[in-house]
Amino acid sequence: MDINVVNALTYEDFVKLFGNVVEKCPLIPAAIWSHLPFKDLADVEAHIREFIHSLPDSGKEGVLRCHPDLAGLDLQSGTLTRESQEEQSQAGMTTLDSAESLQMYTLNTEYKERFGFPFVICARLNSKADIVRQLSERLKNDRAAERERAVEEVTKICSLRLRNIFLSDIQTKL
Amino acid sequence: MDINVVNALTYEDFVKLFGNVVEKCPLIPAAIWSHLPFKDLADVEAHIREFIHSLPDSGKEGVLRCHPDLAGLDLQSGTLTRESQEEQSQAGMTTLDSAESLQMYTLNTEYKERFGFPFVICARLNSKADIVRQLSERLKNDRAAERERAVEEVTKICSLRLRNIFLSDIQTKL
Numbered sequence: 001m002d003i004n005v006v007n008a009l010t011y012e013d014f015v016k017l018f019g020n021v022v023e024k025c026p027l028i029p030a031a032i033w034s035h036l037p038f039k040d041l042a043d044v045e046a047h048i049r050e051f052i053h054s055l056p057d058s059g060k061e062g063v064l065r066c067h068p069d070l071a072g073l074d075l076q077s078g079t080l081t082r083e084s085q086e087e088q089s090q091a092g093m094t095t096l097d098s099a100e101s102l103q104m105y106t107l108n109t110e111y112k113e114r115f116g117f118p119f120v121i122c123a124r125l126n127s128k129a130d131i132v133r134q135l136s137e138r139l140k141n142d143r144a145a146e147r148e149r150a151v152e153e154v155t156k157i158c159s160l161r162l163r164n165i166f167l168s169d170i171q172t173k174l
Numbered sequence: 175m176d177i178n179v180v181n182a183l184t185y186e187d188f189v190k191l192f193g194n195v196v197e198k199c200p201l202i203p204a205a206i207w208s209h210l211p212f213k214d215l216a217d218v219e220a221h222i223r224e225f226i227h228s229l230p231d232s233g234k235e236g237v238l239r240c241h242p243d244l245a246g247l248d249l250q251s252g253t254l255t256r257e258s259q260e261e262q263s264q265a266g267m268t269t270l271d272s273a274e275s276l277q278m279y280t281l282n283t284e285y286k287e288r289f290g291f292p293f294v295i296c297a298r299l300n301s302k303a304d305i306v307r308q309l310s311e312r313l314k315n316d317r318a319a320e321r322e323r324a325v326e327e328v329t330k331i332c333s334l335r336l337r338n339i340f341l342s343d344i345q346t347k348l
Contacts, residue, residue: 011239027199031236062205065185
């Protein structure tokens with residue numbers, strides 16, 4: 001997909017196309033449409049990153065709270081977004097044995113109680129073992145450091161989702 | 175519903191319950207959960223209003239762009255959110271004759287071309303005639319004034335949606 005095609009989109013088609021590059025936050029792509037025209041994919045990414053970083057701490061935590069648990073209830077009940085389903089599946093979250101499931105549940109619960117938002121990690125860039133290790137390690141952070149760490153992961157997820165859309169044929173998406 | 179019940183909710187149940195008080199922007203209730211405990215309904219409202227007003231202009235426009243057209247494509251194709259469906263129906267948008275439909279389509283299109291976001295109005299507080307009149311009048315605003323005007327309507331819609339939830343039995347919503 002050419003950036004000129006993106007720059008010619010109505011806000012409606014732009015939000016339809018990019019609405020879930022940040023999980024369940026169509027507000028964010030809808031906001032950056034105000035900055036059209038974009039130079040390239042990196043420019044779109046930069047605007048999204050800048051928007052998220054401009055949010056107050058509560059807003060950053062709000063973005064995190066729009067994310068599902070890894071190997072959590074939404075995965076079990078089939079209510080993940082298409083993007084999350086693909087990512088969690090790729091990271092092996094759909095094929096955990098019962099001991100691994102229990103471990104994820106226990107760590108996720110501890111994490112949410114400690115921070116008040118879910119553990120977010122770019123699943124496409126991490127194996128099952130990496131995820132468990134990082135979840136355990138990041139539990140030791142303080143809330144402010146962990147918020148920033150998690151937002152970094154949101155921008156990595158966003159970057160890969162954007163790339164996916166840019167590499168695809170726009171006609172199949174609208 | 176008692177405010178103590180609200181204050182005892184996990185962020186997950188809070189977002190489930192209040193996720194659409196601002197149309198398709200679960201980020202916003204998810205963000206204000208950081209400010210728990212709330213004093214009362216008015217306090218919840220105030221935090222949401224404050225959050226929206228703290229957004230950069232692009233963010234306010236992003237909130238507006240998450241709204242559907244009045245009597246638009248989503249209504250015709252049955253893809254409105256439950257809340258929007260009820261509101262548009264109550265304002266008579268589901269029973270327009272063909273001349274009225276054409277008029278709404280023409281005015282909405284002109285509005286979106288002029289401002290780059292859709293016409294937002296609290297449908298519950300306005301009759302069909304009011305809506306058409308205000309849409310014609312607000313078309314004369316400049317973009318900055320109209321952005322603020324539309325955000326005011328978002329907070330009115332939010333206020334009524336919040337009241338609806340507070341008046342209902344929480345058990346039916348979770």
